[in-house]
Amino acid sequence: MDTSGLAPRRAAHHLLQQVTTEGRLLSELIGAGALDHLEPQDRARAQRLATDTLRMLDRADRMLKPHLRQTPADHVMNALRLGTVELGQGEAAHGVVNAYVEIVSRNPHVGRLKGLTNAVLRKIAAAGPDKWNAMAQPLLPGWLRQPLVAAWGRSDVAAMEAVQAVAPPLDVTPKGDAGAVAAALGGKILPTGSVRVTGAGQVSQMPGFDTGDWWVQDAAAAIPVQLLGDIAGLSALDLCAAPGGKTMQLAARGATVTAVDNSATRIARVGENLRRMGLKADVRTDDAFDVTGQWDVVLLDAPCSATGTMRRHPDLPYAKDGSEFGDLIAQQETMIDHALTLVKPGGRLLFCTCSLLPDEGEVQIEEALERHPALTVDRAALDRPGIDPAWITPEGGLRLRPDIWADIGGMDGFYMAVLTKPA
Numbered sequence: 001m002d003t004s005g006l007a008p009r010r011a012a013h014h015l016l017q018q019v020t021t022e023g024r025l026l027s028e029l030i031g032a033g034a035l036d037h038l039e040p041q042d043r044a045r046a047q048r049l050a051t052d053t054l055r056m057l058d059r060a061d062r063m064l065k066p067h068l069r070q071t072p073a074d075h076v077m078n079a080l081r082l083g084t085v086e087l088g089q090g091e092a093a094h095g096v097v098n099a100y101v102e103i104v105s106r107n108p109h110v111g112r113l114k115g116l117t118n119a120v121l122r123k124i125a126a127a128g129p130d131k132w133n134a135m136a137q138p139l140l141p142g143w144l145r146q147p148l149v150a151a152w153g154r155s156d157v158a159a160m161e162a163v164q165a166v167a168p169p170l171d172v173t174p175k176g177d178a179g180a181v182a183a184a185l186g187g188k189i190l191p192t193g194s195v196r197v198t199g200a201g202q203v204s205q206m207p208g209f210d211t212g213d214w215w216v217q218d219a220a221a222a223i224p225v226q227l228l229g230d231i232a233g234l235s236a237l238d239l240c241a242a243p244g245g246k247t248m249q250l251a252a253r254g255a256t257v258t259a260v261d262n263s264a265t266r267i268a269r270v271g272e273n274l275r276r277m278g279l280k281a282d283v284r285t286d287d288a289f290d291v292t293g294q295w296d297v298v299l300l301d302a303p304c305s306a307t308g309t310m311r312r313h314p315d316l317p318y319a320k321d322g323s324e325f326g327d328l329i330a331q332q333e334t335m336i337d338h339a340l341t342l343v344k345p346g347g348r349l350l351f352c353t354c355s356l357l358p359d360e361g362e363v364q365i366e367e368a369l370e371r372h373p374a375l376t377v378d379r380a381a382l383d384r385p386g387i388d389p390a391w392i393t394p395e396g397g398l399r400l401r402p403d404i405w406a407d408i409g410g411m412d413g414f415y416m417a418v419l420t421k422p423a
Contacts, residue, residue: 009082009099011035011046016053016078019315026050026315044202053085054314055165058138060084063131067120073110076117079103083121088132093125137165143322144307151358152401159403160356163410164311170200172214173222173245175252175277181214188408191386192226194219196409212277217245218312220400220412224352225249225299227381227398227418234296238281239288239339242266244273246299247281257281260291288335294344302332304353304360308413311402329359336368340375346423348378352416356401361415366395368419378418 015034018024026047035043053060060081071077083100087093100121105114139145140161148157171194174181178189184207187197196219200206208214225246232254238247241259247270250257257280261267264285271283305325310316336351343349351368353360369375377396393399397417402410 004099005045005095006099006102007038008042008046008049010103011038011042012049012053012082013078013103015046015050016082017074019050019054019319020078021074023319023321025319026054026313049082049086051314052089052167053082054318055167056085056088056138057081057314057318058140059132059135059165060088062135063088063124063127064120067123072113072116075107075110076104076113079117080120083117084124084132087121087124088129090129093122097121097125137162140164140310141317144317147322148307148356151356156401156403159406160401160413163402163406164314166311166409168311169196169198169409170203171196171217171219171222173217173249174214175212175248175279181208184208184213190219190405190408192219192223192384193386194222198409210276212279215245215248215273215277217249218309218412219405220308220414221245221354222249223384223387223398223400223414224301224350224416225253226384227378227416228253228297228348228350229381229384231255231297236297236299237291237293237295237342238299238301239291239335239342240301240303241270241283244270246301248274248277248279250297250299251279251281252277255297258295259283260286260288262287289338291342294342294347296344296347297350298339298343298347299350299352300335300339301352301354302335302360304328304332304355305357306354307356308354308400308402311410311412325357325359329364332360332364333367336364337371340372340419340421343421345421347421349419349421350416351419352414354412354414356413358415361399361417362393362395362397365397365417365419369395374422376420376422378420381418 015029018029035046063084064080079100083096086096101114101118104117105111173194178193178195182189182195185197187195190196203216234255236250236255236257238259241247242261247259259270259281267283267285274281306316339349379396382392382398391398397415400411400414402413404411
């Protein structure tokens with residue numbers, strides 16, 4: 001471990017640079033080995049620091065603004081952001097200031113700004129955590145905040161931002177007895193049956209991981225499959241299966257499952273998780289549009305903006321800019337139409353997206369019903385334990401948002417609806 005703290009801070013700075021200047025996602029960077037050169041403890045520290053800074057980026061920028069005549073180069077600005085977050089969290093000023101001055105000084109293009117870095121961070125340190133904690137909660141970037149405000153209103157978006165400003169607890173889906181899993185993990189059973197654990201450590205070291213008693217899955221993501229009710233003995237297709245949480249739910253509920261994803265790497269991970277859980281599915285690498293056949297149940301967790309997952313992935317608002325929304329919405333429409341060809345007469349299509357945008361949820365179902373007048377929405381499917389009627393939308397879907405259960409950590413944003421094909 002780097003006792004000086006420089007190595008994990010340099011790694012966190014690299015991650016922040018890649019997200020904010022190159023539009024890369026943390027999961028992509030870490031998966032590609034960006035932190036592999038660090039010892040496990042430093043690796044965890046670097047990831048936590050980068051994630052915390054992205055979660056608090058707007059607050060850090062507002063804290064820094066009075067001390068900057070103009071915004072410095074990205075390399076310097078990101079060092080200042082990281083240092084500001086650390087100081088706001090109560091880290092010792094000496095170590096923080098020295099580390100980020102060193103990081104700036106090592107860059108030949110901006111090394112001359114090490115004096116600026118030193119002066120600004122010392123002013124931030126003098127203000128102390130009290131000033132940091134007194135500042136307003138961070139806001140989402142304008143490109144995303146504007147469409148969310150248009151959809152839900154300013155007060156509701158502010159409530160979502162308040163939840164997303166706090167690191168979320170860990171949710172797991174029990175394979176069997178939720179009570180036993182909750183007791184083993186020191187967690188609490190949520191109204192919908194997931195188990196929530198606060199202060200969780202390394203997931204792979206938690207009781208029940210190796211023995212396949214549970215898998216990690218946000219409580220919101222665990223609800224769609226519950227809408228299908230008793231599916232024991234039915235054939236089920238998970239059309240965009242990775243990362244596999246819903247595939248495992250289908251298998252655990254007794255369905256004969258086919259899991260498809262177009263990424264060989266990601267579908268291999270699904271297979272590994274199934275084996276760990278002692279569950280079975282026919283796992284295939286294939287493009288969704290090349291899949292043929294018919295199933296009793298088809299699950300389409302369609303590619304989307306992923307705006308509902310920002311509380312766990314605060315890099316998303318800074319790695320993206322919304323330019324892909326139009327293409328994603330068009331793709332979802334064609335995927336719904338193709339998925340319906342894979343549903344047996346009398347069978348069901350479960351459509352869901354981890355998006356907060358109505359165009360990727362409510363509107364998709366409204367338009368699908370217009371294109372396919374014989375389809376019906378299974379409203380009775382929403383009558384499940386833990387589901388609040390207030391979450392039900394006019395067209396018969398379910399809308400989940402981060403500000404639901406805000407007092408216990410919220411949940412991811414999700415939309416879901418069950419469509420029944422005529423017999």
